[in-house]
Amino acid sequence: MPRNHQVPRSFIAEGEWPDVKLTADAPPEAVVGYAFVLKVRAAMDARSWSARYTAEKAGVKHTTLNDLLAGRALPGLSTIVGLEIALQLDLYPAGLWAEIAESGDQARGGRADLAG
Numbered sequence: 001m002p003r004n005h006q007v008p009r010s011f012i013a014e015g016e017w018p019d020v021k022l023t024a025d026a027p028p029e030a031v032v033g034y035a036f037v038l039k040v041r042a043a044m045d046a047r048s049w050s051a052r053y054t055a056e057k058a059g060v061k062h063t064t065l066n067d068l069l070a071g072r073a074l075p076g077l078s079t080i081v082g083l084e085i086a087l088q089l090d091l092y093p094a095g096l097w098a099e100i101a102e103s104g105d106q107a108r109g110g111r112a113d114l115a116g
Helices: 028-047 051-058 062-069 077-087 096-103
Strands: 012-016 019-022
Touching (some): 028 062, 051 062, 062 077
């Protein structure tokens, strides 16, 4: 698997998922994927929704959502859109590109503020 397609869980520097810090060399896709997971988890917790119920409302397979929440997958466009509609929230971390671009090749992952 190409490095830029590796999942967030491949870049854990410390901690246990999802309370982790990502490695300094985590690619942007992993950083964005991690930030997305944090927002989805928070939205589900706020509603007391299970993964199965959330997946059903979003029109995605519950196994897909479970893999995403566990950091074993990156969200596809249809998953992002389905979850945003179901949860009625902007989940994709807008503006994260600027923070990643500013950091260049330096540390860029694992901060809780990435989830907005």
